[in-house]
Amino acid sequence: MTELARTPLFDAHIELGGKMVPFAGFAMPIQYPDGALTEYNAVRQGHAGLFDISHMGQVRVSGDEALAFLQYATTNDVSKLSDGQVQYSALLNERGSFIDDITTYKINDTEYYLCINAANRHKDVAHLLAVAAAFDVRVADESDDTTLLALQGATAQRTLQPLVDTDLDDIGYYRFAEVKLSGMPAIISRTGYTGEDGFELYLPNQAALDVWQQLLAGGAVPIGLAARDMLRTEMGYALYGHEISDTVTPVEASLMWITKLDKDDFIGKEAVAERKELGPQKKLIALKLTERGIPREHYPVLVNGEASGEVTSGMHSPMAGGVALAYIKPEHAAKGSLAVEIRGKPVAAERTGTPFVRSNVRK
Amino acid sequence: MTIPTDLKYTREHEWVRQEGDTATLGISDHAQEALGDIVFVELPEIGRVVAPGDAFAVVESVKAVSDIYAPVGGEIIEVNAELESTPEKVNTDPYGAGWIAKVKTSGGSVELLDEAEYTTFLEE
Numbered sequence: 001m002t003e004l005a006r007t008p009l010f011d012a013h014i015e016l017g018g019k020m021v022p023f024a025g026f027a028m029p030i031q032y033p034d035g036a037l038t039e040y041n042a043v044r045q046g047h048a049g050l051f052d053i054s055h056m057g058q059v060r061v062s063g064d065e066a067l068a069f070l071q072y073a074t075t076n077d078v079s080k081l082s083d084g085q086v087q088y089s090a091l092l093n094e095r096g097s098f099i100d101d102i103t104t105y106k107i108n109d110t111e112y113y114l115c116i117n118a119a120n121r122h123k124d125v126a127h128l129l130a131v132a133a134a135f136d137v138r139v140a141d142e143s144d145d146t147t148l149l150a151l152q153g154a155t156a157q158r159t160l161q162p163l164v165d166t167d168l169d170d171i172g173y174y175r176f177a178e179v180k181l182s183g184m185p186a187i188i189s190r191t192g193y194t195g196e197d198g199f200e201l202y203l204p205n206q207a208a209l210d211v212w213q214q215l216l217a218g219g220a221v222p223i224g225l226a227a228r229d230m231l232r233t234e235m236g237y238a239l240y241g242h243e244i245s246d247t248v249t250p251v252e253a254s255l256m257w258i259t260k261l262d263k264d265d266f267i268g269k270e271a272v273a274e275r276k277e278l279g280p281q282k283k284l285i286a287l288k289l290t291e292r293g294i295p296r297e298h299y300p301v302l303v304n305g306e307a308s309g310e311v312t313s314g315m316h317s318p319m320a321g322g323v324a325l326a327y328i329k330p331e332h333a334a335k336g337s338l339a340v341e342i343r344g345k346p347v348a349a350e351r352t353g354t355p356f357v358r359s360n361v362r363k
Numbered sequence: 364m365t366i367p368t369d370l371k372y373t374r375e376h377e378w379v380r381q382e383g384d385t386a387t388l389g390i391s392d393h394a395q396e397a398l399g400d401i402v403f404v405e406l407p408e409i410g411r412v413v414a415p416g417d418a419f420a421v422v423e424s425v426k427a428v429s430d431i432y433a434p435v436g437g438e439i440i441e442v443n444a445e446l447e448s449t450p451e452k453v454n455t456d457p458y459g460a461g462w463i464a465k466v467k468t469s470g471g472s473v474e475l476l477d478e479a480e481y482t483t484f485l486e487e
Binding site: 230316 | 399400402403405421423425426428447
């Protein structure tokens with residue numbers, strides 16, 4: 001086994017008693033001594049949680065053809081972005097299936113910043129570099145130099161405000177600002193993966209420990225991967241390797257809202273258009289158990305007693321009970337009695353919408 | 364971490380309290396701590412007969428699903444139904460309010476460790 005990479009906050013996690021586990025090639029805290037439920041509650045119940053998500057990757061795209069390049073390489077319409085705006089998007093292959101899902105930050109007409117998944121970083125960068133060869137752009141992988149923190153929860157803004165001279169009220173949902181944090185240039189966006197108000201902070205590694213400690217001193221609670229996944233799943237947000245992968249297209253994953261078939265050519269466009277015409281090969285649904293049980297990833301989903309698909313993300317939500325995202329056969333999507341097979345027994349479920357619990361993002 | 368001296372333990376981290384022909388079963392403090400926040404317990408049916416080593420219950424934490432194995436054989440005569448609504452009792456009181464089931468023992472057990480042996484086993 002290759003040695004696990006460490007974020008600049010590895011020692012800080014150990015000092016806090018974080019239980020470190022391998023995740024996307026990094027040693028990351030799955031939880032701290034108070035446990036995942038306490039951490040979850042800190043974020044959902046009116047406080048603020050602090051997440052080290054430095055395993056994620058960052059790519060800077062600059063040059064005269066930056067816009068044309070990103071229009072061709074990503075699914076969403078980058079021309080709709082104004083300076084200081086963030087957009088959820090995806091990289092597809094020629095078959096129309098996912099290389100990754102990403103966020104695109106527009107700094108200005110000739111400079112953009114992408115946030116990509118840790119597990120896909122090298123694949124994404126290789127792909128972007130290959131595509132970039134035909135454009136007048138520079139693609140720079142800044143992941144190793146960048147610390148990414150998320151501060152999420154009702155008191156996130158109040159906790160972060162004393163550290164910056166920008167009025168955070170000026171940063172709207174899916175907007176960002178370039179600021180100074182701990183004397184170093186940083187990006188703060190009002191984005192996140194929890195369904196609570198909050199921010200993501202891109203910092204140079206040298207500033208990581210200082211900002212981390214200042215936010216903890218301000219009352220933020222450190223949050224591990226387990227609580228992060230609970231918060232993510234409750235919102236019904238897709239996660240690469242679960243709801244999305246290189247075997248599904250945006251048609252299956254219900255992500256046509258980030259896939260703009262009406263813009264000029266982009267990688268995967270033709271295949272997605274064809275898939276849309278033919279119909280999805282499977283359908284992503286949200287379900288809630290109506291009997292006791294916890295639906296877990298890979299558990300079979302039954303429609304009218306017949307095997308139809310499987311759970312891609314599932315959990316016990318303290319607020320909503322047993323909830324899951326699952327793929328089922330498209331012909332089963334419209335109607336039928338639903339169940340999740342748990343240890344060989346069908347447990348009744350019903351279709352529901354997402355998010356599974358109320359979102360408090362500040363739109 | 365506590366390891367009461369009046370109980371026996373298995374290498375799978377269950378405990379058993381034998382009183383006459385009745386055995387009360389649960390999971391050890393070490394087990395609950397390793398599992399983390401327990402959010403679901405699947406209890407066995409009363410009347411079910413289990414052999415030593417049979418999976419008789421399931422404990423689920425936020426991230427993991429764990430089978431619980433019967434340290435002793437016999438008939439399930441009582442289950443801790445409280446755990447259906449308050450599974451966290453397995454975390455907060457693993458040897459008391461967090462007990463899982465009672466068995467009327469009728470022969471056989473897996474290898475059982477006393478407190479000293481279990482302590483040594485955990486240190487290995």
